[in-house]
Amino acid sequence: MNVDFTNEELAFREEVREFFKHKFPAAVKDKQEKGTYLTKNDHIVWQKALYDQGWAGINWPVEHGGTGWSATQKYIFATEAAEAKSPRIIPFGLAMVAPVIYTYGSEEQKARFLPDILATNVWWCQGYSEPNAGSDLASVKTKAVRDGDSYVVSGTKTWTTLGQHADWIFCLVRTDDSGRKQQGISFLLIDMKTPGVSVTPIITIDGTHEVNEVHFDDVRVPANNLIGEEGKGWTYAKVLLTHERTGIARVAESKARLNSIKKMIDEAAARGEVLKSNAVFMARLLEIEVELKALEYTELRVLSSVSTGKAPGPESSILKIKGSEMIQMLDELVLEIAGIYALPFVPEQYTEGFDGESIGPLFAAKAAPTYYNDRKVSIYGGTNEIQKNIIAKQVLGL
Amino acid sequence: MDFSLNDIQQMMQDSAAKFIQNDYDFETRRGLSNSPAGYSEDNWKLFAELGWLALPIKEAYGGLDGDLVDTMVLQQEFGKGLLVEPYYATVLLGANLIQKQASDAQKLELLEPVVAGELKLALAHSEAQASFDVSQTKTRAEKQGDQYVLNGHKAVVLGAESADYLLVPARTSGVVGDAEGISLFLIDPKSAGVQLRGYATNDGLRAADIGLTEVTVPASSILGQADSAAPAIELVLNEAIVALGAEAVGIMEKLLAATSEYIKTRQQFDQPISRFQVLQHRLADMFMETEQAKSMVYFAAMEVAKGGSEASRVASMLKVKIGSAGRLVGQQAVQLHGGMGITDELDVGHFFKRLTCINNQLGTRDYHLQSLINKAAAG
Numbered sequence: 001m002n003v004d005f006t007n008e009e010l011a012f013r014e015e016v017r018e019f020f021k022h023k024f025p026a027a028v029k030d031k032q033e034k035g036t037y038l039t040k041n042d043h044i045v046w047q048k049a050l051y052d053q054g055w056a057g058i059n060w061p062v063e064h065g066g067t068g069w070s071a072t073q074k075y076i077f078a079t080e081a082a083e084a085k086s087p088r089i090i091p092f093g094l095a096m097v098a099p100v101i102y103t104y105g106s107e108e109q110k111a112r113f114l115p116d117i118l119a120t121n122v123w124w125c126q127g128y129s130e131p132n133a134g135s136d137l138a139s140v141k142t143k144a145v146r147d148g149d150s151y152v153v154s155g156t157k158t159w160t161t162l163g164q165h166a167d168w169i170f171c172l173v174r175t176d177d178s179g180r181k182q183q184g185i186s187f188l189l190i191d192m193k194t195p196g197v198s199v200t201p202i203i204t205i206d207g208t209h210e211v212n213e214v215h216f217d218d219v220r221v222p223a224n225n226l227i228g229e230e231g232k233g234w235t236y237a238k239v240l241l242t243h244e245r246t247g248i249a250r251v252a253e254s255k256a257r258l259n260s261i262k263k264m265i266d267e268a269a270a271r272g273e274v275l276k277s278n279a280v281f282m283a284r285l286l287e288i289e290v291e292l293k294a295l296e297y298t299e300l301r302v303l304s305s306v307s308t309g310k311a312p313g314p315e316s317s318i319l320k321i322k323g324s325e326m327i328q329m330l331d332e333l334v335l336e337i338a339g340i341y342a343l344p345f346v347p348e349q350y351t352e353g354f355d356g357e358s359i360g361p362l363f364a365a366k367a368a369p370t371y372y373n374d375r376k377v378s379i380y381g382g383t384n385e386i387q388k389n390i391i392a393k394q395v396l397g398l
Numbered sequence: 399m400d401f402s403l404n405d406i407q408q409m410m411q412d413s414a415a416k417f418i419q420n421d422y423d424f425e426t427r428r429g430l431s432n433s434p435a436g437y438s439e440d441n442w443k444l445f446a447e448l449g450w451l452a453l454p455i456k457e458a459y460g461g462l463d464g465d466l467v468d469t470m471v472l473q474q475e476f477g478k479g480l481l482v483e484p485y486y487a488t489v490l491l492g493a494n495l496i497q498k499q500a501s502d503a504q505k506l507e508l509l510e511p512v513v514a515g516e517l518k519l520a521l522a523h524s525e526a527q528a529s530f531d532v533s534q535t536k537t538r539a540e541k542q543g544d545q546y547v548l549n550g551h552k553a554v555v556l557g558a559e560s561a562d563y564l565l566v567p568a569r570t571s572g573v574v575g576d577a578e579g580i581s582l583f584l585i586d587p588k589s590a591g592v593q594l595r596g597y598a599t600n601d602g603l604r605a606a607d608i609g610l611t612e613v614t615v616p617a618s619s620i621l622g623q624a625d626s627a628a629p630a631i632e633l634v635l636n637e638a639i640v641a642l643g644a645e646a647v648g649i650m651e652k653l654l655a656a657t658s659e660y661i662k663t664r665q666q667f668d669q670p671i672s673r674f675q676v677l678q679h680r681l682a683d684m685f686m687e688t689e690q691a692k693s694m695v696y697f698a699a700m701e702v703a704k705g706g707s708e709a710s711r712v713a714s715m716l717k718v719k720i721g722s723a724g725r726l727v728g729q730q731a732v733q734l735h736g737g738m739g740i741t742d743e744l745d746v747g748h749f750f751k752r753l754t755c756i757n758n759q760l761g762t763r764d765y766h767l768q769s770l771i772n773k774a775a776a777g
Contacts, residue, residue: 134736136666159737204740205747211737272527279771280764332725335758340529340554342758343599344607359597359607360526360553368600372751375732375740383736385676 003300005072013076020084023049032085035350035366037208040123040165046087047094047120056094056118064102064110065118071304078252085256090162093117093124097170100187100236104228113189127157127171127190127214128237135386137172138182138234142216144173146223151175151188153196153219159380163199163212166192172237175230187233189225196220204376206369207347241382242316249323251299254292257330261285264337264363271361273339281336288329295322314394317387324377324384331371338364345369401696407471413448414475422479424745427602430482435560436604437483445483446515454494459509466637466699470644474695477648480745480752482603484518487557490641491634492519492565499582499630500621508563508584520561522552522608523631529553530761532567532631533577537610539568546570546620548583548591548613558606559596561587566610571625582627584619601752636702636713639760643695643720646756649749650688650723653731656746657681660735677734684727691723711773714766720756721763728753 005013025045031038050056058074060066069077089095098117101109116122133139142155153173163169169190176184190197196219202211228236265285269276276282299319302312335342341360348354349365358365378384392398403411421441430438445451454469455461462468469490476485493512496519497505511517528534537550548568558564564585572579587594591613596606621627658681661672671677698716702709728750732739739746757763 129737132665134666135671139666139668203742205742205751207742274527278764278768280767284764335754336762336764338758339762340524340758341526343554343601343605343755345598345600359595368751368754371754372600372740372747375729375750376737378733379736379740383733385674388676 005076009072009076012073013080016077016080019053019055020080020086023053024084024086025049028087029085031352032087035362036352036354037350038087039352040162043087043090044120044123047089050089051119056120057098058089059095060098060118061102064098064114071300074303075252075300079255082252082256083259088250088253090123092126092161092166092170093120093122096126096240097124097189100170100227100240103239104187104232104236106224108224109189109227122167123162123165125160125163125166125169125192125214127160127169129159130156131158131213135383137237137382138185140172140174140185142171142173144175144186144188144221146175147220149223150220151223151226153188153190153216153221155216157214157216158202158211160199160212160214161210163192163214164201164209168192169197169214170227172233182234183231185233185237186230187227187236188221189227190216190219190221194219194221204373206373207345208369208373210373242312242314249295249299249319250327251292251296251319251323254323254326254330255296258289258292261330261333261337264334264361267361268337275337281333285333288326288333291322291329292326295319295326298322314390317382317390317395320381321378321384321387321391327374327377328371331367331374334363334367335371338367341365342368403467403471407468410450410453410468411471411475414450414472415478417444417448418475418479418481422481424480424748427480427482431598431602436598436602437560441483442518443515445485446513450485451489451493451515452513454489454497455509455513456497459497459505460513461509466640466703469637469641470695470699473641473644474648474651477645477752478652480602480649480748484520484557484560484604486638486641486645487520487561488512488518490638491521491523491556492561492563494637495521495565495582495630495634496621498634499627504584504621517563518557518561519563519565520555520558521565521634522555522558523565523567523635524553524555525551526553529759530635530765532580532628532635533575535567535569535580536574537566537568539570539581539583541570541617542614544617545614546581546583546617548585548610548615550610552608552610554599554605555608556599556603556605558587558594558608559604563587564592564608565621566608567627567631568610577628579625580628580631581624582621582631583615584621585613585615589613589615599755601755602748632710633705635760636709639713639717640695640698640702642756642759643691643698643716646720646724646753647688647692647695649753649756650684650691650727653727653746653749653753654681654684654688656749657684657731657734660738664736671734680730680734684730687723687726691719694719711770714761714769714773717761717766718763718770721766724753724757725763 028042028046057066062068101113130140144151144153171188172185173188174184175186196217198215200213201209203209302315341364344359346359349358449462452461453464457463496508539546539548564587566583566585567580569579570581591611593609594606599605661677662670664671694716698712701712731746732750735746738744
């Protein structure tokens with residue numbers, strides 16, 4: 001048992017640091033440091049910088065253009081990326097649909113879709129949840145009826161993150177409702193420009209437009225957009241979900257955040273605020289630090305047991321639960337530091353183009369909206385209640 | 399021992415409940431919150447007619463001489479409607495402080511118009527480094543002849559934009575941290591040197607940061623005696639904690655009812671999700687926390703009114719309980735509503751937002767728990 005970096009790994013860390021020093025797009029970096037909301041283009045520019053470096057397919061097999069990185073390299077990259085305040089990689093293409101395509105897709109599909117995903121030429125979104133299929137995902141009702149060389153799709157998907165930007169959506173659709181509900185599900189890729197597809201925004205309590213409803217009104221989809229076999233979608237979906245759960249943990253980001261929280265506390269002390277002498281707050285901060293260290297090592301254990309390109313097992317549920325709780329606890333700390341300045345709701349302050357004087361310290365402006373928005377992390381990707389069921393059933397055999 | 403409401407309190411509760419139910423549904427409230435003023439002037443007039451603006455004011459100034467329990471009853475109902483009218487700013491902070499600090503002549507001049515709905519107030523007590531402890535006030539007022547010159551910055555002053563007068567605590571003697579030496583100034587927000595920067599708050603109210611630059615006022619604008627305002631401000635803020643606590647309990651009751659209803663109707667895995675024991679226990683936890691919070695509000699409403707050194711300890715105890723109960727009930731209400739809980743469309747998320755902001759008003763749970771530690775260590 002040894003977690004010290006080898007000389008090669010230390011050299012790799014230098015390489016990653018150099019990348020973030022010189023090739024992380026400056027405009028995006030500036031926004032990240034100020035906490036300004038990113039535009040679609042910002043995400044694309046950043047992901048293309050990664051692609052140009054050959055680092056877009058972090059978990060992908062080398063044969064499809066992936067990095068082939070070891071677990072340690074991935075850990076190093078995630079840590080450095082978070083410390084550099086890089087944006088999250090939008091997961092829907094690179095981390096979610098791509099593994100399904102390179103694992104279960106046909107050669108034609110791999111050639112058609114993977115290069116554009118890797119280069120972020122195409123923006124993907126996820127069509128899983130429906131108004132009546134959330135935790136009970138297998139009860140999806142969006143119908144796909146075979147008609148010649150096409151499927152005709154009708155139904156509604158919801159909570160579609162950044163669907164307003166998307167060129168393509170991957171969907172769980174029902175192709176058969178005669179047997180067990182898990183059996184009649186298929187995995188279908190749909191071009192968002194197809195006639196009959198429409199997107200309705202859902203505004204969340206932080207005042208942002210991040211999620212959407214996507215409606216399908218007799219949408220004709222070429223049958224060769226079906227992944228794998230008809231009726232096997234549930235199997236593919238579950239694989240994708242374990243990838244999603246690991247991603248949701250955001251451990252490296254939480255580590256970087258804890259460091260910036262400590263800086264906020266020092267700055268508050270310099271302003272004459274009494275936070276640092278508040279034993280209750282400091283005890284909470286330190287308990288969170290302990291929990292985060294444990295989470296970091298749990299994640300390392302999970303990642304090191306998973307070889308490149310494969311999906312982690314049901315133990316990824318631990319990461320989802322503990323990782324999401326960590327994000328939410330850190331949000332609470334920031335809210336505490338913001339104090340009375342958690343109250344003002346002035347979104348201009350974190351929107352592109354703001355160069356005025358902030359109301360209160362700038363970090364405080366986003367404290368409450370972030371806390372509100374992050375309530376989603378214990379809900380999406382399978383609620384934490386569902387994750388505990390998975391642990392109880394699949395890990396503990398109860 | 400008797401926890402029942404008296405006839406007047408019962409009447410007050412009924413009329414407030416009826417108002418919220420009939421005239422203040424969620425969409426109406428959203429419209430008011432998004433309007434330029436952020437509240438309804440018509441409602442304000444109605445509050446005057448219903449006697450709500452007179453509630454905590456002494457009879458001598460046209461009030462109803464209500465106590466903290468009366469205020470609690472009203473605030474609990476207001477919580478259920480997420481009231482946006484500046485009742486807290488004008489009546490519970492502003493008028494209440496005038497009545498505890500100002501001279502008789504000043505009370506006569508200012509309180510009757512408040513009761514009539516013709517005068518609004520805002521208390522600019524919080525500063526960046528001190529949202530609760532007024533002895534930490536850095537804003538200074540220098541005496542020059544028979545005038546005072548104020549300089550400083552006030553943070554997140556609720557209801558400032560709609561206020562006809564600002565009540566501004568400023569240090570006239572001593573140094574930051576001294577209990578003595580705070581004076582309370584009555585200032586017209588249109589005075590030269592007062593810069594109001596207004597904004598919406600995360601919970602749909604209106605507030606402002608206020609810059610004071612060489613604001614020159616006559617000595618007569620001090621309410622009551624110079625250097626003497628800190629104890630009255632402290633008492634008013636302790637009473638305001640009771641009011642916030644009652645509002646929070648109203649919100650928690652609302653969230654409990656909404657969540658209980660939702661899980662009984664939401665179907666997943668071919669059954670209502672209320673059949674799952676883990677969710678039943680969660681609701682039971684929310685229920686217990688709400689009841690515990692309510693008990694603390696009752697306790698505090700009776701004890702804080704007695705004043706004295708115990709009042710601030712009781713207020714801190716209440717704020718601790720409201721902070722933790724509010725967090726649990728708010729977070730679980732959202733969690734159990736799933737994605738719907740974080741949509742702007744549904745009221746649940748808005749109740750959650752208000753509960754969150756209540757914890758950050760008048761000192762957080764952590765702040766008050768530390769105050770209790772300090773008191774325990776000293777005693």
